Amino acid sequence: MIEFNMPSLGADMEAGTLREWLVKPGDKVKRGDIIAIVETQKGLIDIEVFDEGVVNQLLIREDEKVPVGTVMALIANGEKGTGKTLQRLGKETETGKPVEEWQPVIAPHLVKASPLAKRIAAEKNIDLQTVKGTGEGGAITKEDVEKAAAQKAVMNEIKPPATESIRMAVAAAMSKSNREIPHYYLQQKIDMRKALAWLVEANKLRGVKQRLLPVVLLIKAVAKALTAVPELNGYWENGFRHKDEINIGFAISLRSGGVMIPAIHNADKKTLDELMTALNYIIPRARAMKLKSSELSTSTITITSLGEANAELVYGVIYPPQVALVGFGSIIEQPWAEQGMLDVRPVITATLAADHRATDGATGSRLLMYINNYLQKPELL
Amino acid sequence: MTDEEIKHVVVELFKKIAPDTEPEKLAPDDDIRHTLEIDSFDALQxxxxxxxxxxxxxxxxxxxxxxxxxxxxxxxxxKKTRLPT
Amino acid sequence: MNSNDTILITYREALKQAVREALHKDEKVFLMGEDVGRYGGAFAVSKGLLQEFGPERIMDVPLSENGFVGAGIGAALGGMRPIVEIMTVNFSLLAMDQLVNNAATLLHMSGGQLNVPVVIRMSCGTGRQLAAQHSHSWEPLFAHIPGLIVLSAGTHEDARHMLPMALQSADPVIIFEYTAMLNMEKDMPGNTSDFNINKAMVRKPGKDISIITYGAGVYKALDAAAALATMGVEAEVVDLRILRPLDKDTAFESVRKTHRALLVEEAWATVNISAEISACIMENVFYELDLPVQRLGGVEVPMPYAKHLEDASLPQKEDIVERVKKMLQHD
Incomplete structure (x- = not known):
């Protein structure tokens, strides 16, 4: 039996509220299936499952808020259950008898409500557990459900805007970062002339929908640089833990304030067109605050790119438990001295904020050098 | 199509891509991307x-x-008068 | 005639007019029963009819229910349209064999050849302290039997108009009349154009609770509904009228509207009509219910003689009001 837990969708997440189960006991699931929708400070997140099996039992009710790591469901995959889980379920584990795979599904709580009240509750998506019954013996009546529905409608209206809770989430994560991570900073000016010229040519071959933005060159350059400097790709969890996959968290600022950092998985292995497709896929969903759990939880490094007509450079704050953040300022025309000649070039300033517990300046410096080198040979990206 | 009609369509397109902006308030000579704070990604969209x-x-x-x-x-x-040939 | 016209009439007079009209209209119709002729009927329903129609058509019979009900069935098979009066429901048990094994069954046993167009009238429920000998409410016993059509005349209108319609039926019809209501004077609608014996009737519309009843329960429920109205409760009163075949749809429709149902009848509560209606509601409109269906039935004792005990053994207007208040009461 596999335990399906409330995932951590970022270092700042302590608990999540299950809003909806998309599966029921008996359903087959496979890796990548979205089985639940969880509400966090970052909005409604589609939660994926990482195992294959049959949903055995749903342990958490909809609209229940539980801490990260809480077992939400059991998924049968042919293995025996762990003692921990069974204890929680109140089952005998010491008799030595094999635990049966199949268990009857018994509704965990009996709600005393009239059939009509139950029907209306189902129609209006009201959790009867949250409704106070005023009928005979505390039974929930139609009137009670309708009152609850009206209240819910009001609550939804006066709910603090999502941006406010995102603000709080960013605040929590950044405070933790600043408190715990000894940052060091490096910066490197990069001549973007070749890269941009290459991009103009490349885009001439592409329809407007396939057009590439300069930022995909930056993402790819960072991803390739990380293959050469793997010490910056991973987490600090009681020591540095290197991650094989290079999943780039791409900071997307929300128009109404706050930042979402969805992951672009295996960015080093994606072509520029694939990276552009990935951006087209995640940016609108990030702005709509509708991301998948895997996109929010699996970044191994973060890139923040200010884009055009913006500040010249950015000193980032690392998103824990990652150990590095690469920042790009605006591309700005600047005087550029090269081989004794002065020229005007489009220049971008790349910065690195890195965790000094995990790496030292020399390592960070190597990363920026690699990034620069790749951007000078855009045809190789 | 009149200029007014085109403007109406453009405003709608902007609102679809950047729902929380107010493109209808743009003055004719405002820099669109700067005024609406539209980034390169949305501009491409x-x-x-x-x-x-x-x-x-x-x-x-x-x-x-x-x-x-x-x-x-x-x-x-x-563009519209030039097309189609 | 204006449809708003009403006729003030006693229940007894309504019954008598029905019999008299039937005798006038069709010479195949005759009335037979104990004391219906010279005595004028145990409850004076047929008083004067012997003089008007003669002994061939107003026929006194010996005290033998199985015998004269059988004779009525025979007459019906022979092409007549007999109205057989059984003095009270208590004595009808003596005629059960004829009713169940012949009247209800002959059509089936003859392979559809023999209809039995007999109409059986009987007094039912309490009268004036008639005790366990004459006072029971045994509608459920008859409603149980396929092959019978069982009517319950809970209003003056039904007392007046059910009989002529029952005489149109090709199959045996039992009409329950209510002793306690004989002297009751009520306004009865003059217009009978939409009168039928197929459908239950909403006697008073309401939105808060359905009081589903029949027979002697109808006026009690209407009185209770009037009292409840003064407390701001709009009760709907459904008169089932036809106990077999039951018109469940009218009851369901009412429950769909009010989401609450109280079933009221004078018959003993166990295995009564309300039990059937309750089960049908569960089967068909469960998800309309906002409260458990509740029943008020007769106390399960032989009918007592003493007036206060007689009253106490049956659901009264006050009981209905109290039960509705309790059902609608919130914490």
């Missing part, structure tokens, strides 16, 4: 939508010609 809606093609080198509402409407009118 807008060009895609523009091309699809009006059946025109906007090459990258023309981005400078569509920076303000006035220029954008003029650009669309030009």
């Amino acid at each position: 807008f060009v895609v939508a523009l091309d699809e809606h009006f059946g025109i093609e906007t090459p990258e080198e023309d981005y400078g010609k569509i920076a303000t509402m006035k220029n954008l409407i003029y650009y669309i009118q030009q």
